[in-house]
Amino acid sequence: MIMRVENFQKWIFYFLLLLLVLTIVGYQYYIKEKQAVTSVDPVTITGEPEKILDPEDKTSVTKTAGSENESQEEIFQDIQIGVVDLKTIRTHHPKSEIVSQLEDQIQGYLNELARQEDELKRAREQIEAQYSDLDAQLKTQLEGIREKYQKKIDQKTEELQKELTTFEEQIWNEAMNKIQKKKEDLQTRAKDMISKYHEKQMEKLMKFEEEINSKYFPEILNLRLKLQLIQLTEKELKEYKAKLEKIQLERDQKIEEKRVELEKELDKFIETKQSELDQELQEYQDQIQKEVERSLKEKQNELDRILQNYIKDMETAMYKEMQDKQTRLEEQVKTSLMKAEEEIQQKITKNKERINSNIEKTRKEHEQILKQIDDEIRFIVAELAEEQGIDIVLTDIRVNVQAVDLTEQVLQKLNQ
Structure with missing residues (x-):
């Protein structure tokens, strides 16, 4: 035994x-x-049995002998000792292949269990990565919302700019029409004034001519009568004609001088009036321009207020939509990921329970086989020891003693 x-x-x-x-x-x-x-x-x-037959157990008497090795050797010479190599017996036992298969099965189950743990770890890492990717997804979708509202704002800005451009064109057209009308009115006024002034000048010239003619008429008439009625010598005729021409030329020169004088007055009047009218037109243009600029500024301010209010409304709507989108996306992603994680957890837990159950079942079968093997070895060793008068049977002995090796005999009996 x-x-x-x-x-x-x-x-x-x-x-x-x-x-x-x-x-x-x-x-x-x-x-x-x-x-x-x-x-x-x-x-x-x-x-x-598993502890009895463990080849790593130190069953050598050298553990307690110390310095008494010689005395022990003498003692063992009088005791019949047998030894067995349990490792060899177990390795060549008929059921060792079954044990090996069961151990492989257990190791396979343990590997599968480790793979389940790895799968769970990878799944959790993927879920964590998706959680981390949530910010990127959210940023992308929020950027889309921002672009949508920015597009609306750009469209509104363009619309208001077109309205301002149309208003500016309209008001400038009206201003130019007013200025043109003013210019035409001034030109009409100028023509009237110049015409009236010209008439006055013509009247002055005619009156002056009448005065000059009245002044020179008697003398001219006298000379003409003399030339026509009186028998004059050639010399006298020449003298009278020269005198008449001189008087007429003098009269015409005075009339021409007066005409030039009046024309200069007319030109000066025209120049003065034109300058006055140009000044008046310029002042009117400046006034109209100020009115246009004021109207444009008022319109610009009005459209700016409209645009700012629109932008404010769009920002409020945008932030609300972004908040709603963020909340919905987070809830959807979290719900989806939590559900996925729960499903994976349940699946792996179920697999682990199945694997652990198989491991437990296989280990029990393994222990039973090992126990059967050790019981068989124990029984055969006991028989051999009794048959051969062996007092003690040792396993894995490390002391130098005379002993009977029962290993081959045990193997023979096991294989019968």
Whole structure:
């Protein structure tokens, strides 16, 4: 039979102490005690198979011997010892392939469980990335809303600008018509005044001519009568003709001088009146221009107020729509992501429960097979020890003792 490791170590420790005491008391007493121990059936060792047969357990008597190795060797010379290589037996056991398959299944389940954890981690990372991407999506959609309202504002601005341009053209046309009418009125006035002044000048000239003619008429008449009625010598005729021409020329020169004088007065009058009318027209143009500029400024201010109010209304509507859009988008995305996360969590949880259940089931089957293997090995070792008179059977022994290796015998019996 095979002893549980910790009980076995404890037993060896007390056994060696007992042997030391017997050595001190006396050889014969020691022999008697030794016979009492060795006459017992092969030592029955109980315990859990997986711990009994663990090849890593240190079951060597060297743990408690220390400096007493020589005494232990002498003691072991009188005790029949058997050893087995549990690792080799387990490896070549007929059911070792089943154990290996079960271990592979367990490892496969563990790998699958790890993959489920990785899948859950990746899913959560993707969800977190989508949460992070929410700002970018929101920014894009809000930018679209902003562009929509900016387009409306641009259209309104263009509309008002067209209205201002139309108003400006209209008011300038009206102003130009007024100025043209004023100019025509002034020109008509100027013509009337010049015409009247010219008439007066002509009257003056005619009156002056009458006066001159009255003054020179008697003398001219006298000379003409003399030339026509009186028999004159050629010399006298020439003298009278020269005198008549001189008087007529003098008369005509005075009339011409008067005419030139009156024409100069007329030109000066025209120039003066033209300057006055030009000044009046300029003042009227300045007045009309100021009125136009004032009207344009009032219209501009009016359209600016309309545009500012429109922009304010558009901004209010835009911010409201953006807020609503942001709220709806966040709710939709969060709801969608939470639902997706919940579904993934439920799916993976269900898979993990299934995998854990399979692991638990397979582990139990694995433990049962291992227990069966260890029970079979324990039973065969006990049989062999009893058949061959072996007092103690050790596993994984590390002390240099004479012992019977039962490993091959155990394997033969297992494969029968």
